Amino acid sequence: xxISWERYLDVRDVRLRVADDAPASLPGWRCPTxxxxxxxxxxxxxxxxxxxxxxxLPRHGPARSAEGHERWLAAAGLGCHExxxxxxxxxxxxxxQRLGVRMAAxxxxxxxxxxxxRADDAVAAAVWADLATSSWGQRAALEAMWLGxxxxxxxxxxxxxxxxxxxxxxxxxxLRDALYYxxxxxxxxxxxxxxxxxxxxxxxxxxxxxGPLLSTLAPSQRRRLGVCAVSRGSWRHSAEGxxxxxTRLGRxxxxxxxxxxVDQPHGxxxxxxxxxxxxxxxxxxxxxxxxxxxxxxQARGRVRARVRRVAGERPDAVLDxxxxxxxxxxxxxxxxxxxxxxxxxxxxxxxxxxxxxxPLSPPCEQxxxxxxxxxxxARAPLTTWVLLVVLKGxxxxxxxxxADGGSGDRDSTWGRLLSESLPPALRQDRYRCTRLxxxxxxxxxxxxxxxxxxxxADLPEGRGLRTAxxxxxxxxxxxxxxxxxxxxxxxxxHARHHLRSGS
Amino acid sequence: xxxxTLWKYLGGGLAPDERSDLEDxxxxxxxxxxxxxxxxxxxxxxxxxxxxxRWAVPPPAASxxxxxxxxxxxxxxxxxxxxxxxxxxxxxxxxxxxRGEGWELLFPATRAEAVRTDELPTHSDGRxxxxxxxxxxxxxxxxxxxxDLAWPDPWEGxxxxxFWGKVLVASVDLAR
Numbered sequence: 001x002x003i004s005w006e007r008y009l010d011v012r013d014v015r016l017r018v019a020d021d022a023p024a025s026l027p028g029w030r031c032p033t034x035x036x037x038x039x040x041x042x043x044x045x046x047x048x049x050x051x052x053x054x055x056x057l058p059r060h061g062p063a064r065s066a067e068g069h070e071r072w073l074a075a076a077g078l079g080c081h082e083x084x085x086x087x088x089x090x091x092x093x094x095x096x097q098r099l100g101v102r103m104a105a106x107x108x109x110x111x112x113x114x115x116x117x118r119a120d121d122a123v124a125a126a127v128w129a130d131l132a133t134s135s136w137g138q139r140a141a142l143e144a145m146w147l148g149x150x151x152x153x154x155x156x157x158x159x160x161x162x163x164x165x166x167x168x169x170x171x172x173x174x175l176r177d178a179l180y181y182x183x184x185x186x187x188x189x190x191x192x193x194x195x196x197x198x199x200x201x202x203x204x205x206x207x208x209x210x211g212p213l214l215s216t217l218a219p220s221q222r223r224r225l226g227v228c229a230v231s232r233g234s235w236r237h238s239a240e241g242x243x244x245x246x247t248r249l250g251r252x253x254x255x256x257x258x259x260x261x262v263d264q265p266h267g268x269x270x271x272x273x274x275x276x277x278x279x280x281x282x283x284x285x286x287x288x289x290x291x292x293x294x295x296x297x298q299a300r301g302r303v304r305a306r307v308r309r310v311a312g313e314r315p316d317a318v319l320d321x322x323x324x325x326x327x328x329x330x331x332x333x334x335x336x337x338x339x340x341x342x343x344x345x346x347x348x349x350x351x352x353x354x355x356x357x358x359p360l361s362p363p364c365e366q367x368x369x370x371x372x373x374x375x376x377x378a379r380a381p382l383t384t385w386v387l388l389v390v391l392k393g394x395x396x397x398x399x400x401x402x403a404d405g406g407s408g409d410r411d412s413t414w415g416r417l418l419s420e421s422l423p424p425a426l427r428q429d430r431y432r433c434t435r436l437x438x439x440x441x442x443x444x445x446x447x448x449x450x451x452x453x454x455x456x457a458d459l460p461e462g463r464g465l466r467t468a469x470x471x472x473x474x475x476x477x478x479x480x481x482x483x484x485x486x487x488x489x490x491x492x493x494h495a496r497h498h499l500r501s502g503s
Numbered sequence: 504x505x506x507x508t509l510w511k512y513l514g515g516g517l518a519p520d521e522r523s524d525l526e527d528x529x530x531x532x533x534x535x536x537x538x539x540x541x542x543x544x545x546x547x548x549x550x551x552x553x554x555x556x557r558w559a560v561p562p563p564a565a566s567x568x569x570x571x572x573x574x575x576x577x578x579x580x581x582x583x584x585x586x587x588x589x590x591x592x593x594x595x596x597x598x599x600x601x602r603g604e605g606w607e608l609l610f611p612a613t614r615a616e617a618v619r620t621d622e623l624p625t626h627s628d629g630r631x632x633x634x635x636x637x638x639x640x641x642x643x644x645x646x647x648x649x650x651d652l653a654w655p656d657p658w659e660g661x662x663x664x665x666f667w668g669k670v671l672v673a674s675v676d677l678a679r
Binding site: 106156165168169174304338357 | 506507510511513514515516517518519520521522523524527528530531532542545546549550557559560561562563564565601603605666667668676
């Protein structure tokens with residue numbers, strides 16, 4: 001965007017003021033600003049360019065865009081600012097504001113805008129429907145619309161590698177023959193190629209690029225993405241920073257909630273923005289302060305690729321969403337360029353052999369670790385078991401176990417509650433399902449125990465205590481949980497303590 | 504802005520966010536715009552896509568029946584044998600080859616030359632055998648098994664059937 005030097009300095013002043021105000025979330029970002037910005041290590045010249053008072057800057061600049069002014073200021077060597085943690089943090093906040101503006105306009109806005117309805121939209125829709133049924137009826141129309149952009153992408157890849165003309169022609173002919181088959185036939189993972197292209201079209205839908213893809217996902221797919229996000233690569237660290245110190249699957253559950261496009265329409269962007277800020281700070285802390293936009297597009301691109309691949313597992317949902325789009329011909333043609341570019345690079349690596357079984361992006365092999373495959377009958381003893389845990393005074397252990405995966409000590413009573421009192425079905429898979437179930441509703445379960453705990457707490461002391469406990473509990477006690485044979489005075493004390501402490 | 508990004512832009516491979524960034528730069532950077540112009544000329548010089556009519560032979564990975572090359576023929580350094588599993592009902596045998604310039608009809612050149620699958624010799628494992636002579640270098644071979652050949656000029660119809668997936672076809676890449 002064209003912007004005068006004077007206007008640029010005004011914008012710069014505003015950013016400095018906002019940086020000093022340090023709001024929880026900076027403009028353009030959908031997440032709170034991450035902590036630790038003092039670790040950024042810009043050079044003295046970069047600090048000066050961003051932080052120096054406008055009186056110390058020239059009255060005129062040679063550039064005409066905000067980006068140009070920024071680059072010129074950083075490269076002109078007009079001065080040097082003394083590095084300090086405070087200056088680094090201020091610099092990072094200014095930088096994040098500048099990037100936030102671009103995040104809103106380009107990283108998000110550029111996807112869903114600028115698509116023009118055309119006369120051949122209906123033809124495009126017919127081609128898509130034909131691809132989904134592999135009926136061969138629209139091959140000629142498909143090639144008429146998409147072969148050109150695909151060949152342009154292939155030729156550009158060949159050109160970027162300075163391949164000889166004969167090789168370019170060979171690649172071009174091979175593409176012409178392979179294009180339809182690539183789209184119609186399944187790859188090694190069983191997904192037909194058109195899904196890889198269709199999901200790229202969906203990225204351009206309103207609320208794109210992530211929202212439209214997430215809308216096609218089934219709950220199990222969202223759960224897999226959630227587990228993936230907290231388990232792999234740098235995302236694992238980003239999730240730990242954002243979602244606290246609970247268990248990995250506990251964090252995954254929070255991510256899954258954020259990925260619900262109905263309840264959390266901006267949840268995915270919230271997570272992604274946080275991850276992007278983490279990646280930026282990682283680069284800044286190593287003094288790499290001039291590759292910001294590459295970091296952003298790369299981080300966002302990887303996430304899009306992963307979500308596209310998972311979304312492609314539901315062809316009906318993808319096709320249905322696709323056929324509801326306007327400007328389908330324009331969107332599809334643009335997506336063909338991006339899809340063919342990726343395909344051409346893959347083919348370049350194999351000498352344009354056109355191995356159609358090779359997936360364009362690797363399949364997602366993440367298990368649905370959040371699935372709970374226990375029926376109602378298997379879950380039924382949990383209420384009784386939780387009551388037993390409370391009566392044995394081990395509710396704090398249970399809560400720690402749910403949050404961290406451990407109890408925090410080697411308490412033998414807690415150990416026996418897990419290994420002996422919990423029915424075998426609930427011990428399977430290293431208690432995975434039990435923990436998932438209880439982590440979701442432990443507070444509600446404990447609260448529901450209030451009336452029975454009050455009755456137990458009021459039981460009179462003496463020889464008849466065991467009988468009184470049996471009278472209160474046995475009717476609803478699940479037979480798969482062993483009924484205790486002793487310790488009833490202690491149980492009563494724990495019930496009283498629990499009610500008093502309100503835990 | 505590196506050269507690879509400019510190529511990616513020209514090839515339509517940039518995502519909308521990347522494209523928006525580059526177009527903003529191009530609007531204010533004549534040097535960058537000049538570099539892009541040079542690359543655009545180079546891309547245009549790489550030619551436009553070939554136009555039909557053509558033999559729309561699928562790549563080997565999309566073959567509809569098993570086709571492979573046997574060992575070189577005994578005593579000859581240029582010959583080989585194509586081995587293929589034909590469907591039970593007899594079909595005509597049409598051979599195309601590609602020596603780097605696109606697919607061309609090789610066999611049969613005339614109606615008198617045409618043979619059906621049940622006229623070909625068979626290997627001990629039951630596969631049909633077709634001897635051929637390989638040209639120097641890499642070559643592509645395609646075998647079409649149409650049920651009918653409408654002489655005197657069956658080729659336009661066969662090309663159509665091939666394009667629309669109505670004829671059994673398999674291809675293989677060979678090298679000598």
